[in-house]
Amino acid sequence: RKEVEQDPGPFNVPEGATVAFNCTYSNSASQSFFWYRQDCRKEPKLLMSVYSSGNEDGRFTAQLNRASQYISLLIRDSKLSDSATYLCVSRGNTGKLIFGQGTTLQVKP
Amino acid sequence: NAGVTQTPKFRVLKTGQSMTLLCAQDMNHEYMYWYRQDPGMGLRLIHYSVGEGTTAKGEVPDGYNVSRLKKQNFLLGLESAAPSQTSVYFCASSYRDRAYEQYFGPGTRLTVT
Numbered sequence: 286r287k288e289v290e291q292d293p294g295p296f297n298v299p300e301g302a303t304v305a306f307n308c309t310y311s312n313s314a315s316q317s318f319f320w321y322r323q324d325c326r327k328e329p330k331l332l333m334s335v336y337s338s339g340n341e342d343g344r345f346t347a348q349l350n351r352a353s354q355y356i357s358l359l360i361r362d363s364k365l366s367d368s369a370t371y372l373c374v375s376r377g378n379t380g381k382l383i384f385g386q387g388t389t390l391q392v393k394p
Numbered sequence: 395n396a397g398v399t400q401t402p403k404f405r406v407l408k409t410g411q412s413m414t415l416l417c418a419q420d421m422n423h424e425y426m427y428w429y430r431q432d433p434g435m436g437l438r439l440i441h442y443s444v445g446e447g448t449t450a451k452g453e454v455p456d457g458y459n460v461s462r463l464k465k466q467n468f469l470l471g472l473e474s475a476a477p478s479q480t481s482v483y484f485c486a487s488s489y490r491d492r493a494y495e496q497y498f499g500p501g502t503r504l505t506v507t
Contacts, residue, residue: 289436293434319494326501327500327501328498328500329437329484329498330498331494331495331496334494372437376493380493381452382493382496384429384437384438387436
């Protein structure tokens with residue numbers, strides 16, 4: 286079983302839609318979580334951190350549920366430029382990052 | 395400020411050949427990493443370095459060697475390439491106290507035939 290699991294999608298949504306991705310993690314010792322964004326054939330970039338209290342950055346909201354061991358990312362009012370692969374990432378007590386395989390989002394006009 | 399650069403961008407090797415991938419960063423980051431990315435597998439850590447002259451194994455180190463002789467450079471070597479090493483290789487770097495925020499290079503697409 287992968288330590289961080291995501292539905293690979295693709296998620297196809299129209300512009301303006303709200304879309305949510307979930308991610309589950311198996312290591313209860315994982316200390317912190319993040320979402321990275323990767324455009325097609327490009328390098329990953331940090332999108333945002335995830336806190337138990339929730340973290341909002343503009344149209345993006347990330348949430349952590351430690352009891353159920355899942356992380357979510359909500360994107361409101363989707364833009365064409367949001368089309369990308371979103372990588373769920375955990376950081377354990379070793380300090381190393383563990384990446385999920387990514388969820389692909391395609392926003393259509 | 396170039397950030398993280400990788401050389402080469404593309405390479406085709408025959409089985410058994412060797413090569414070195416070069417990563418350079420100009421952000422004075424202490425930590426550097428090498429990952430490979432394969433379809434359906436996500437990014438997997440090959441080796442990493444927490445400082446000049448130090449390296450450590452990651453999740454999938456077999457078949458690879460690394461060296462960090464200078465703080466700004468991190469080399470990844472394949473001594474005898476195998477088709478299973480066909481992948482996209484990403485180098486990344488970070489500050490020691492913000493290791494969750496890794497800056498990635500553009501990647502090297504390697505095909506081993």
